Amino acid sequence: MLNALRRRPWTCRQCLQRLQRGQVRRSLETAATSPARTSSYDYVSAANPAEKRHEDETLRKVFDSRPFWREFSQRGAGLSKRTGLVQNQYLTSPDGFREFANVSLQKCQKIVAKVLAASTLEEYKAMARDLDRLSDLLCRVIDLSDFMRTIHPDPRVQEAATQAYALMFEYMNVLNTTTGLHDQLKKAAEDPQVTSHWSEGEKMVAQILIKDFANSAIHMPPNERQRFVNLSNEISQLGSDFVNGAEPAKSHVVLSKNSLRGLDPLVIQKISTWNKASVPSVGVVPRLALRAVHDENARKEIYLATRTSSKRQIQLLEELLVKRAELAKLSGYSSFAHMALSDKMAKTPEAVSNFLTSLVASNRGQVQEELAPLQSMKGASPLQPWDHAYYVHQRVLEYSRARRSRELSRIPEFFSLGTVMQGLSRLFDRLYGVRLVPHETAPGETWNSDVRRLDVVDESERHIAVIYCDLFTRPDKSPNPAHFTLRCSREISAEEVAESAAMDDSSHPNDGMATAKNPDSNTLRQLPTIALVCDFPDPPALGDGPPTLLNEHSVRTLFHEMGHALHSILGQTPLQSISGTRCATDFAELPSVLMESFATAPEVLSLYARHWQTDEPLSESMMRSMELDRSAHGSIYGAVEDESQILMALVDQAYHALPSDTPAIDSTAIYHRVFSQYSSLPDPTDVQSPTSWQGFFGHLYGYGATYYSYIFDRAIANKLWQDVFKSGQASVDREAGERYKNEVLRHGGGRNGWHCVAGVLGEQNPSNADGRLAEGGEEAMREVGRWGLGRDGVSG
Numbered sequence: 194m195l196n197a198l199r200r201r202p203w204t205c206r207q208c209l210q211r212l213q214r215g216q217v218r219r220s221l222e223t224a225a226t227s228p229a230r231t232s233s234y235d236y237v238s239a240a241n242p243a244e245k246r247h248e249d250e251t252l253r254k255v256f257d258s259r260p261f262w263r264e265f266s267q268r269g270a271g272l273s274k275r276t277g278l279v280q281n282q283y284l285t286s287p288d289g290f291r292e293f294a295n296v297s298l299q300k301c302q303k304i305v306a307k308v309l310a311a312s313t314l315e316e317y318k319a320m321a322r323d324l325d326r327l328s329d330l331l332c333r334v335i336d337l338s339d340f341m342r343t344i345h346p347d348p349r350v351q352e353a354a355t356q357a358y359a360l361m362f363e364y365m366n367v368l369n370t371t372t373g374l375h376d377q378l379k380k381a382a383e384d385p386q387v388t389s390h391w392s393e394g395e396k397m398v399a400q401i402l403i404k405d406f407a408n409s410a411i412h413m414p415p416n417e418r419q420r421f422v423n424l425s426n427e428i429s430q431l432g433s434d435f436v437n438g439a440e441p442a443k444s445h446v447v448l449s450k451n452s453l454r455g456l457d458p459l460v461i462q463k464i465s466t467w468n469k470a471s472v473p474s475v476g477v478v479p480r481l482a483l484r485a486v487h488d489e490n491a492r493k494e495i496y497l498a499t500r501t502s503s504k505r506q507i508q509l510l511e512e513l514l515v516k517r518a519e520l521a522k523l524s525g526y527s528s529f530a531h532m533a534l535s536d537k538m539a540k541t542p543e544a545v546s547n548f549l550t551s552l553v554a555s556n557r558g559q560v561q562e563e564l565a566p567l568q569s570m571k572g573a574s575p576l577q578p579w580d581h582a583y584y585v586h587q588r589v590l591e592y593s594r595a596r597r598s599r600e601l602s603r604i605p606e607f608f609s610l611g612t613v614m615q616g617l618s619r620l621f622d623r624l625y626g627v628r629l630v631p632h633e634t635a636p637g638e639t640w641n642s643d644v645r646r647l648d649v650v651d652e653s654e655r656h657i658a659v660i661y662c663d664l665f666t667r668p669d670k671s672p673n674p675a676h677f678t679l680r681c682s683r684e685i686s687a688e689e690v691a692e693s694a695a696m697d698d699s700s701h702p703n704d705g706m707a708t709a710k711n712p713d714s715n716t717l718r719q720l721p722t723i724a725l726v727c728d729f730p731d732p733p734a735l736g737d738g739p740p741t742l743l744n745e746h747s748v749r750t751l752f753h754e755m756g757h758a759l760h761s762i763l764g765q766t767p768l769q770s771i772s773g774t775r776c777a778t779d780f781a782e783l784p785s786v787l788m789e790s791f792a793t794a795p796e797v798l799s800l801y802a803r804h805w806q807t808d809e810p811l812s813e814s815m816m817r818s819m820e821l822d823r824s825a826h827g828s829i830y831g832a833v834e835d836e837s838q839i840l841m842a843l844v845d846q847a848y849h850a851l852p853s854d855t856p857a858i859d860s861t862a863i864y865h866r867v868f869s870q871y872s873s874l875p876d877p878t879d880v881q882s883p884t885s886w887q888g889f890f891g892h893l894y895g896y897g898a899t900y901y902s903y904i905f906d907r908a909i910a911n912k913l914w915q916d917v918f919k920s921g922q923a924s925v926d927r928e929a930g931e932r933y934k935n936e937v938l939r940h941g942g943g944r945n946g947w948h949c950v951a952g953v954l955g956e957q958n959p960s961n962a963d964g965r966l967a968e969g970g971e972e973a974m975r976e977v978g979r980w981g982l983g984r985d986g987v988s989g
Contacts, residue, residue, distance in 0.1 A: 248630050252618055255631045255645055256664070257611030257740035257805065259732050266642070268633040276635040278341065279661065279679055279722055282705030285637055287353035290338060293704070294357035297330045298364060300692075304330070309373045317381040321395035322686070322768065324378060324402055327368075329683060329719075329769040333704070334361040337679050340724060343671070344663065345640045375406040394943045398770045404536055408524065417523060424520045431513040432894035438509065439889050441474035442501045448472060452491040456482050474498040483579065484586040496579035497877065502888020510888060511858045514848050517897065522853035530849040533898035537779045538905075538946040542850040544974040545901050549843050551978025552908065553871050556839065559832035560873045578874045585830045592825050601818050605742040609805040610664065610729060613748055616801025617755050620791060623800075624930025625763065625938075626652040629660070641667070643731075649762050658682075658720050658762040659707050664727040664751075665741070674750050676757035676785075677724040680706055681769035682941075685717040721761045721773060725754050739805055745819065749792045756788030763934055764941030776942030778899050780949075782906040783913075784938060790914045793819060794921035835904070835982050836873060842901040843867045844887060849898035861885045904982060909950055911983040912960070917953055947973060 254261040277284035283293035304327045311317055334357055342354035368374060381387045382399045391399070406412070410421035450470050453461050460478060464470050472482055472495055479499050486492050517529040526532040530542035539545045567584040568576045576584070618629035629647045639646070643665045649658035661679075666672075685702050693702040702708070707720035729747065732740040743751070760781075761773035774781055791797050795816050802811035847863050864887045868876040877884055887893070892900055913933065914920060923929045936952035951967035954960060960980070966973050 245628075248628075249615060249618065251631050252629060252647075253609075253611035253615045255611070256614050256662075257609050257732060259734055262645070265631065266633060275637040277637060277705060278345075278640060279337070279659075280635070280638055280705050280707070281337065282701055284337075284341075287347070287349040290341075290350070290353040290357040291360075294334050294338070294360045297334050298360065301327055301330050301364065305368070305371070305374065308377050309371075311377055311381075314386055317377075317384060317387045318390050320378060320381040320387075321391055321399045324374070325395075325398050325683070325768045325770050326686075326689070328402075329681060331361055331365055332769065333680055334358070335365075336677075340677050340679060341640065344724075344726070346669075350640075369406075369409050369411065372411055375403070375411045378406075379403055392767070394766055394768050394771055397943055398768050401536070401770060408532070410524065413523075421520065421523055424516055424523065428513060428516050428520065431509055431516065435506065435509045435513060436891040436894050439506060439891060440503045441498060442503050442885075443474055443498050445471045445473055446494050446498045448491050448494065452488045453482065453486050455485040455487040457485070472498075474501075480582075483582040486583070489577075489580065492579040492583060493577070497884055500877075500884040500886040502885045506888035507860060507885055510893065511860050513894065514851070514858050514860065515855065517849065518851060518853045518855050526853060528850045528853050530846060530898040533849065537777050537899065537902075538969060539779055539901070539974060540969065541971070542846055542898065544971045545842075545846050545898075546850075547971045548905060548908075548974040548978040549839055549846065549901060550871075551975045552839055552904070552981070553836070553843075555979050555981040556832055556835055557873065560836050563828065563830065563832050564873060575875065578877060581833065581874060588829050589826070592829065601815075601822060604811075604815065604819060605744050606739070606806075607802045607804050607811045607815070608743040608745075608748050609739070610732075610741040610743060612801055612803055612805065613743060613751055614662075616797065617752070619800045620797055620925065621759070623925045623927060625759075625934050626927075627657065627762065632659075643667070653712070655712065656707070656709055656720070657765070658723065660723045660725060660758060662725050664725065664729050665731050666728045670728065671726070672728040674727045674754050675725075676754045676761075676774075677726065678761050678773055679722040679724055680719065681775065682721045682761070682765035682772040683719045683769035684711065684767040685719050687716070690717060718765070719769070721765065723758045723761050725758060727751065727754070742805065745793065745823070749789045752788045752792040753785045756785035759788070760784040760938055760941070763938040764943075765939070766941045766943045768943070771943035772941040774941070777946050779902040779905050780942075780946040782903050783909055786903075786906050787910040787913055790910065790918070790921070791924055793823070794924040795820075796921060796924045800925065833873070836871075838904050840868060840871055841890065841892075842904060843871060844890070845893060845896065845898060845900040848887075848893065860887050905977065907982050908977050908980045912977075912980045913950075913953060914983075916958060916960075945969070 251265070255265055256262075275285055276282075277289060281289075281293065283289040283296070304323050307316070308320060308323055308327075311320060338354040338358040338361075342351045342358060345351055345354065378399060382396075382403060388396060410418045413421060448470050450461060450465050450468050453470055453472075460481060461470055464472060464478060472479060474495075479495050482495050483492055483499075486495070514529075521527070521529040521532040524532055526535075528542065530545070534540055534542060534545065539548070564576060566588065567581065570584050570587060571580060614629065622628040627649055630650050632646045632648045634644075634646045639661060641663065643663070645662045645664075647660045647662060648656055649660065651657050680703075685708065689702045702717065703719050706722055709718050709720055710716070711718050727747075727750065729741050729743065757774055760776075764773040766772040769775070795813075798811055798816055803809065804811075844864055844867050847867050848858070848860065851858060861883055864885065865876055865883055896902070917929050917933060918924050918926070919929075933953055937949045940949060945967075947969040948967050951961050951964065954966065956964070960966065960976055965976065
């Protein structure tokens with residue numbers, strides 16, 4: 194059986210990588226109606242500015258006022274019979290998941306039979322779209338079932354969704370071993386009579402699928418293919434054990450109570466017996482100790498213990514790395530990194546190395562600026578790694594005492610959840626010509642009564658997407674914020690409409706979920722359906738007191754997740770395999786990271802930041818206080834935090850770029866070599882037993898050879914913010930928004946990421962001289978490294 198990472202041809206590749214890391218996947222699509230009939234729940238356009246203002250105010254109230262929300266959400270209660278979850282016509286009961294999977298499976302089998310039997314030129318011309326639809330049929334069950342089995346409170350729904358998920362995943366595994374699909378697609382892609390009729394999107398989808406087939410070993414002889422499958426399963430098991438088994442070499446460090454002076458006495462009392470204190474090597478206590486304990490020797494012991502993994506963890510990691518190298522060799526690659534990066538913007542580990550080493554250099558000056566005052570605080574002896582958190586904490590305390598003001602403590606009063614959602618809608622309207630419109634839901638449409646539905650509407654009053662906002666905390670809900678695309682955007686062919694009509698009167702070509710007519714043709718479009726999940730406090734049940742108020746971090750988090758949603762909303766390509774967030778891993782975070790910069794830009798704050806009670810706007814002095822506070826914290830520890838992310842990415846590359854015939858790996862020696870070469874703080878290699886923090890680096894499994902992606906997108910986002918949006922001076926400028934939308938967002942994953950970056954920066958940008966960015970490659974990666982990460986915030 195092929196593991197999840199190798200089932201890429203038939204579902205979103207990023208989704209599977211997230212699943213492998215123990216997370217739920219993102220997805221696409223919306224909820225709407227059959228083209229043959231109209232529902233009470235279709236979006237009704239606002240006829241005049243007064244109605245739009247009413248929509249805008251309603252948007253704020255549905256999130257800020259629970260009494261208003263109760264009244265609003267009841268409007269649709271009697272208008273329609275019960276609908277399915279996210280308006281999927283099958284999902285009105287737990288049994289509906291099984292029916293949904295079986296009906297989709299039958300449609301898949303018809304497409305597979307058609308592709309395998311193809312013999313005419315016309316049949317080969319249709320093959321890229323046929324296989325894209327096959328992918329969509331699988332994704333629509335897998336993505337939606339996977340989301341519902343983790344988010345829905347009903348155990349019966351969880352079980353049924355899990356069964357539907359497993360059925361389609363098993364079938365996907367069958368497809369991965371169906372050599373005829375690969376052979377037919379390759380035959381089509383190599384015939385100029387076929388490809389001359391394909392769009393660029395169809396060509397891209399075909400190449401993606403061919404490459405993924407190759408990465409699934411379908412072209413190998415049976416004995417090698419079996420070895421590939423076995424290796425993949427072994428890697429999957431090793432990776433799971435590595436991620437879940439992280440443990441230190443020593444569970445505790447025993448110190449005298451006196452050596453822990455500076456730490457909260459209540460904490461000391463909790464971990465002490467007589468005059469001895471047992472400091473655990475993992476958890477909150479050692480982090481508090483490294484920030485507060487005055488005794489440097491005590492901090493050193495605690496630091497070394499928290500950075501030293503168990504021998505078992507290191508053995509697991511090194512076995513994982515050796516087997517990944519063997520898998521790469523079997524697949525014809527010189528290293529696992531070459532294999533993992535071949536379809537990314539970076540392409541090669543050499544290019545990633547260029548980016549990271551260039552970024553180290555561009556970040557080094559800021560790191561030295563941050564470390565200089567810490568060194569002054571310590572005195573003559575050199576600053577050590579176990580000193581950093583301690584002296585940073587002292588500086589933060591000094592800053593807080595000197596600059597903290599009543600103004601800053603009042604900031605959340607200007608960021609009610611409804612106000613922030615209102616601000617997002619106003620920003621999107623000004624930049625891209627789309628807005629968020631609250632919509633009542635039909636009975637059964639959502640998995641919890643607190644879920645709000647928003648329709649996304651463009652300037653022509655066309656409904657273009659649906660977002661389900663599950664933003665409030667509740668028991669057993671994951672606290673991690675996330676964006677999920679529950680169904681992707683794509684064009685629905687006339688043949689699909691006819692097929693659905695022939696099945697029965699109630700059938701819908703999009704399972705009842707949102708569709709709309711294409712404005713430039715008479716074809717039907719499958720609209721993106723998105724879920725945003727956060728864990729914010731509930732507003733008061735009776736409407737008394739303040740609504741849900743967000744701190745600056747939560748505001749930025751919401752903007753970040755909405756950046757992913759925006760990519761799904763505006764990246765409406767004809768084919769689902771390249772729509773929205775279905776793009777290269779090292780390009781996927783760009784829209785979300787860039788959105789964080791908008792959250793606190795003064796021009797954007799003036800659109801929405803208003804006091805929840807008085808409606809007074811956030812004053813300019815308060816905006817300046819926020820900016821100074823953010824800048825101060827960034828200048829105290831931001832660059833060092835960035836360097837730590839860069840170092841982890843360098844370690845990830847060093848491990849996975851080893852030659853594929855490497856018989857054994859000393860991961861600890863490699864780890865210290867990287868840190869000794871690039872870290873601004875001394876590497877503690879003089880101890881008798883070297884530290885082995887790599888055993889705690891769980892992302893080495895889920896992000897193997899691609900951990901650089903987030904900081905890579907941060908560097909690009911920093912450049913776009915400076916050069917396109919003028920560091921916030923053009924943050925609500927329509928021309929800048931249209932440029933970014935047309936060059937980046939609307940293409941989804943259907944355009945080379947380098948072409949997107951080069952296009953949005955323009956030919957006149959010095960960084961894009963002679964078109965160097967559009968070509969990509971090692972020099973382009975080095976150039977992105979020179980751009981740096983900025984000083985506003987730290988890496989996540």
